Structure formats: C-alpha cells, structure tokens
Amino acid sequence: MEVENSTQDLPAPVADKMDLGEVVWQELLAGNYENAVQAVKAKENEVSLENNSLELVPVVTKLLQEDVGPEGEQCVEDILLHIASVANPKEVVLVFLEVLEMKWSATQVRVMLSPLQTVLLRQASSTNTRAVTFSWVFNTLYSHVATLETPQGLNLEGKERHLLDFDPLVREASDILQHLIQFYEGIFTRVISGELEWGGGKDSREYLAMFLLQLFHKPLTYLDVFDENKGDTCNALYLSCGHLASMVGQLFFNVFKLLGSVSWKSSKTLLASESKEIEEMKPETLEDNDGEDDREGKKDEVSQLSLACFFYCVVGQEMAAEWVPQVYSHQYVFLTCLPLVSALLQEKEHIPIHKGLILSGALLNKLARHSLPGDSLEAPAHSSFPQLLVRVMTFCDNKELRTQALDIFRTHMGKFDSQGRRKLIQALLLSVKHAGVLGLVIHELKENVALNLSKENLDLNFSGRNLVELVKAACVLPEAEQTDLLEWSDCIMAALNLLIFLFIRDKENRTKVAGVSHSLKEGYLTQLQTGLDLSKGHYELKLKELSETQCKKKEDKLSVCVGGQMLPNLPRDQERKVVEAAICSLDMMQCVLVRAVQAIEKNI
Template identity: 25%
Template structure:
C-alpha cells in the first residue's frame, strides 16, 4: 500500500541527521508520495506532512512532490464534485509545502512546473502556482530581483503563444483563461512593485534598481503581449473589460516605478545593448519598438495614464514623438491585414491637435515623416480590408493638410516618385491642382505652386513613364488627372499673365506628354477597339483633344491681342 511505503521511508529518515539524507532517500520519498496522490490517499499524505516530527524531512524533500501534486490538482478540477475533498487536501498539501520547504528549492520546483506546461494547461497551471510562487519569492533573501524577473519572464513566455481573445463572446468565455490569468499576474507582481516604491522613497540601492529593472521588463513584455493586439474598446455588456483593466494596471506600475514618462519620450534616445549576438540585439530592438508603440497608443488614443502627462508640449513635438510608433504600428497591423486601426487612430489623434498649414517643412527631414505616408500608401494599395484602406487615405489627406506650402510641395514630389501606383499618383495630382487653385485665387502669391517651382513639379506630372509605349489602361488614373490639371492651367492662367509658368514650358509639355500620348492612343486604338477597354481610351482621347483645342484657342487669342 502506498501509505505504508511512505511511512516506512519516513520512519527510516526520522532517525537520520539532515546531512545524512541521500539521493536514494529523495527518490523513494518522491515515488511513495506520488503513489499516495495517484491512489487517492491525499488526506493521509497531508497528515504525514503536518506531523511536526517530519518537519526536517519535508523541508528537504517536500519540493519533490510539486510535480505530482500539480498534476493531481488539475486533474481533480476537471472531475465531478465527489472529488472536491481530495482536491482540497491537495491544495492544503501545497500550502504546507510552501510554508515548510526550502524556499530556493521550492522556487525552482514551482518554476519548473510552469516551464513544462503547454496549451490549454498553461493558464490553469499559472493560476494555481502564482500565490505559492509569490510567497516563496517574498521569503528569498539572495538574488530576489533575479528570481522575480525569472518568474515573470517564464510566465509571460508561457502565455505568449496563446491566442488573444478578440470578440465580445471570446472575451466573455475566456476559454483558455488568458484574461483572468493576465490580471492575476499583475496581482502577483504588486508586492514587488510596492517594495520598489518604498525603497525608492528611501534611497536608490543597487539591488532595488535591479528589481525595478525586472518589473520594467515585465511591463514591456505585457505591452507587446497581450496589449498590442488586444481589443481595448469598451464593449457593451462587459462591466469590467479584462484587457482594459490589465492595461490600467500596467500603466500604474510604470507610473509607480517612475518609468512612464521616460518611456513615452524614449523615441530618440539610444539604449545600450547587452547582446553580443546581432540577431538577439535586433530581436530586442524590435520587441522594444512594439512595446513603446503600444504604450503610445494606450496613452494618446485610449487615454490610459493621460492624467499623468504634462500638457506643456507643442502638438508638432507630440507628432514627432509618435511618428516612430505610428510607423511600427502600420507594419504590425495594416500591412499584415489586421482588423485594428491602431496606427491610423494614433496618427489621427496627433494630427487633430494641429492647425492646418502649421507643420513646418523641416519636419520632413526626419525619416519617419517620409516613411509613414509611404506606408499609408502601401496600406491604400495592398491592404485587403476596405475600412483600413479608406482610413489610410483620410490620414494621408489630413497629414498633407497640416504642412506648410513647402512641406506639401516636398511631400507631393516624394509620393509621385515612390508610390508606383497610378491611382495614388492621380490622387496626388488632384491635390497639386487644389494647391495651384489656392495660389491663383489668394491675394498673396504662393511661390511653391507657381512659376519655376511648379514647372519643376509639372515635370513629374506631365510625362509618360515609358513614352508612347506606356500602358495607357494601367496608367489611366494618372493620365486623366494630368490632362485635367493641364486643362485647368490653360483655362485659369492666361498666357499674358503666365502666373504658373505653364505657357513658358508648353513646348516641353507637348514634346514629353501630349505627342507621346497621341501616338500611344493611336497605337492602342486599333488593338482595343473591340475590347471592353475601349471606353477609357476614348475618354482619354476626348480629354486630350479638348486640352489641345483649348491650347490652340488660347494661343490664337494671344496672337490676335499682339496684332
């Protein structure tokens, strides 16, 4: 019988000194204890552990029972009510082991159980062992900060492969227990946060700084998972949203350890790397960028911790701070077809703080101010999700509106050169036309959309990429926008005024754009006249003819005036 075997081992060990315990004794104790648990004798095992005479034995050998004990508790949890008593006995055994065993050995035993779990058992195992692990860590005297950090890292590493619930139903059901587990981990960390806060008020001893660093790592990991991809909008019917609560707790920890504001403004600061391996360093940098982007989204869009944020920064500076994060979020979400609009929401939040035409063109010297609109163009042209494409277009327009005239001019040139998409190029050409219209109708002259600056821009607009052999169908959006722009210039700007400078460069436009377009249309007409594509070609032909007619009329009128 298992209990008899255990009693025999206990009696033999009771007469031994602690230093005389052998490896064989540990193994026999573990096997007998495990058999007691598996055969349903948890109550008898509990009596053995509670016996004061066995205190030294349990202190040294008890941690070996953690593995079979965890298996039994989790197994009993899934059985019927008849086994509740056995489960309660097992929980009491676990509590006794926490009180009696060597903290260092028990810590390793508990951590080993968390490390070995996987799949559906991750959250139940973590939930079961968090309280015992916390108690053991609070008992540790040496390497406490390291042990806390190791525990938090192990827990988060085990949780990370689990899918994050997204829909209201998934969050309410919480099948794998992730929502509950995340908030339990925060409670697990609170005593150590309080310890750091208390010691920071007294001094800045090295050991305390170590513990603070471990808590900071935990917060950064939590920002990347699960918060980066979590559904954080308030959901009807859910009184306390688990991920919103978790986000609040993480922000509070960062605020308590005085790291919230330094992280928000970390965008330009370099951080010393601890990795000699370049691959590991790149991974750490990527993870850090994702976490900081999530933090920025939480604060500026979801308003977590915003009451701690100083209201002394200019809107343009806040935009500059967030551009790196917006770029990261675009890559994380939009380019991988996520349904979230985190980057657009953060971008919109920053832009709406600003007045139109207030953003200086010098900001385009920062790499992110060029990368973000280019990324938005990629979303507009590549993302399969319609509402993200539309929102990206709206954000691009809003971004353009905020720049001064030179900034708009520079941005237009950049996007015309890099978008490689006729629809986007047609859209940009329409925006150029709008700026020219403002320049011609305002009392003051805008040098960036008139005369030589405009002529330089028109060189990018009024030309065919491959001359007469350009695919007119593929480039129809761009060609139609270009023809409409040229038509507008010819109508609005008299040759005698020549405010835009278009009349000065008309010969060049005819050579590089109108004549090749004529040839291309004639070459394509016969080929496509029986195809469904003939209609857009006819439209282009009509617009081209109208533009040429207008030019001819204007030139003739000017000549008559001179006579």
C-alpha cells in the same frame, strides 16, 4: 518484548521526503485533499520541507495534469503556498521555474503564480534585494506568454472584431494576462511603497516597468484591444490592459519618459528625395524589414513593438490618463512616435495594423492644420510612414483598414506647412507607382495650387520653378506611348484635369507655369495621344472581330488577368461589354485630352 511489540503496532511518522511525497500523492489520488494538506503542514515534516522541497513540488503539481476540479486545484495551491512559505527560498524558486517551463493552461498557471509570488516576496528587502532571481522568474513567465498562440489570418471589420472575445485562444491569453497582473501587483505594491529595492544600482521602478512592458509585445500587440467608447466596456482583456498601462504609468510617473527608448533603424528609405527617383518598394520588400527595430532595440531593454502597443493604449485608447502630462508639444510627441507607428504598420496581421492606424490618427488629430514644418520630414521613420500607408491602402484585403489608411493619408498631408506639403507631394510623385494613389496625390497638388492662387502674394512652394517641377513629375507616362492607359487612367485623368485647371485659372501666368507648355505639348500630351490612337485601334479591331465571328464557333476566347491570375474565358456577350467599356473609357480620356490641349494652346 511486550514493550517492543506495542511500539511496533503504533503508526510510524513520515520519516523522510520520499515518504512524504508518497503519502501526499496517495491522498491526492484518493481525493482526500484535506488530509493531503494536513500531511504537508504536519509538525513532524517541518524540517523535511525546510531543506528538501525539490521532489515534493513536482509530485504535487503532477495532479494539475488531471481533471481534478476546483477543489483539487485549491488543494494544490494550498500545499504549494505552504511549501513556498517554509521551504528554502532558493530551492523553491528553482523547482518552480523548472515546473513552469512545461506547457500549462491558464488555470494551471494561476495555481502556480500565487506560491511563486510568496517565495519571491520572502526574499524582498528595502535595501538590496538580489535582482537576478526576480529576472529569472519574470523572463520565464514571459517566455511562457510569448509562446501563446493568437488568432491569425482573420479579416474582421468593425463590430466583427468583438467575435474574437469568444475565440478560445483569446480567452486563454486574456485569462493568463489577468493572472499575471495579479502576480505582478503584489510586487508592484512593494516597489511603490519602498519595501522592495533591487541592488546593483538599478532603479526599481524602471526595472519592474520594463518587465511589465514586455507583455505589450506579446500577446497584446496581436490581440484586439479596442473600444470606441474608450473604457466604457466590460471586456476583460481591455480592462486588464488598462490596469497594466496604469501600473507602468505609476512606476514612471510620466509615460512620455519612455519616448527616450524609441528608435528607428531602417536601412532603406521608402520615399524619393527631391533630386532622385527610387524604384518601387514592393510589399514583400517592406515585410523583409519587419521586426528589425525589435532585434536592434535600444540596449535590449524593451522592444519597439512593446512601446508601440503601449502608446497605442495610452494615446489611442486614452488609458492611464492620470499619468499622461499635458505640457508636451503635440508635434514632438507625434514625430517621436512615428517609428512606433511604422513598426505596427509593417506587421502582416490586421490587428497590429489597426493599432498603428488608430495611434497615428490620434496623434494627427492633436496637431493643428498646416502646423508641421517641412524640416520635420527628416525625422526618423517619416520617410517610411506615407509609403506604409500607401501599402495598406492598396494591398490590404480589409476594406475598413484601407479606408482608414486613406483618411490618415489625407489628414497627414494637410498637417504640413506649404514647404512640407510641396516636399511630400514631390517625393510621392517620384516614388509611388500605383495609379490610383498618384491620382490622389495629383489632386492634392491641384488643391494646393488653387489655395495659392487665391492669395494676393503667391507662395513660392507652389509657383515658379517649384510648381514647374511638380507638374513635370505629375505628367509622366511610365512606358511612354506603350503605357497601359486603362490601368493608369486615374493618374492620367488627374494630370489632365490639373493642366486644364492651371492654364484656365492662371491666365495671367502668375505661377509661371506657361514656361512648361511647349515641353508638355510636345512630350507628355503627344505621347498620350499616340497611346490613345494605338489603344483605341486595338480595341476597335477586337470589337470588329467579335462582330464578324458572332455566328461562327470561335476557339479563341477573351481572357482577363486579375492579380496575376487568369480568369476563366468570358461568354461572347460579356466580351463585347468589356471591349465597349474600354473604348468608352478611352473616348472619355480623349475628350479631356483635347480640352487640355486647347487650354495650353490659348496660353502659347
């Protein structure tokens, strides 16, 4: 009896997994972190940990939901690392994945990643590692990253974008990205050294690279990763992105291998052909196709936005430069990357649009002037690229992006040979319905004709029948005499200036444009004159009414419609100024029209 009583007085060891979980939880709640770690590492609990870890991991990770500070987080990480090192690997992976499906902060994710890496590397082999386990983990981690919120609806320009570095959403995404890179780096090192090879006939380098590329879709496509000095920055997000790009480059040895995964599947052509006009594509119509490429990506390996953001980093920001070969044709790289540029420009948020503009500008700057053949317009997405630029130029509410798109639009047109420029100008004249853009296109036509006339032997692309067709396409009023001349003034003035230049500069009729003079005089110019008479008569009558009712109380007020919304009624003085400005603009148009008619009549 004495022996039995003395035995009962001794502290009993932890008998099973439930007892261990209770002991650890009590120690953690009491803040006795060192005791909790020692309890888990105790020799008498080795067997329990090896075979039964499914219930202990949730107990330990539950502490992360409390504000335990750095010491508590380190304690949880130490316990999870020990479990990952000694417990059944398959059980640990399953319970870790279950825990990771919950919404965690960046700090909580960091605590989980190191133990998860440890248990995965325990299963690594240099011959035939089971790939499905790794893919489960990688996809679970990415599903967590893909749900991260990013700033939306911000209209930031230039250095204002640096303010995003202080946005809580950006900082959380940046922190999680850093932790994920550290997680992948351990696996990356094993793959590079040959210590980790996945079975099933997979190329281990490409297999890992595809999972790394996922991160370029979300969150990186929607986060500002831009530096004017291309690397001379302390921005953590930029540096992490550069590190990630270098890892992908080293896995492939050649980043341009990924060009083979670029695809473009658009059901609509945005530019008109030479023989057929198409209706205007409205912004909402273009947005309907957003993400279409990603849903139909090649073999579902990697989304087109992932590739787009990756090549933005490589080409636009010159990351991973040591893995960018210099033997590829700039023309080939530009044409192959156009679907990626278009994918970025189709996005609604300003940050991916900015990436698309930077990428297209970097690609175009590598091309020599007049080096692209006209046949390259048949390349995938090339018909959409100019129209997407037009959409940014006309509808984007960010001035910096509008200006940038305009510069790229002009640069793009100058990269083609004469046949390509002629085809592009004709297609734009037939498809674009914005007066300001049409005025710009007509000005480009005038510049090309001037260049052609300076040559001894005329280029047939800007003379003869081709030039006549271009002039006819430029000299069109969308609603004949009833066209709103003030709204279309940019296009009309550009067309009149083109006619004046042609008939004064080409007095010898080298371009054969005189053959269209009669149809222009009787058609376009006559319609324009009739429209001017009607418009001037309307505004003069309005001005007369304002003068006659100046001393009377007038019930009807002049209303102005902007963007489909009626502005408040204007004071009487402002009404007069608006009407007088309209009459002045019409008078100016009348003067240019008279000059154009005189120039044509001299050549008849």
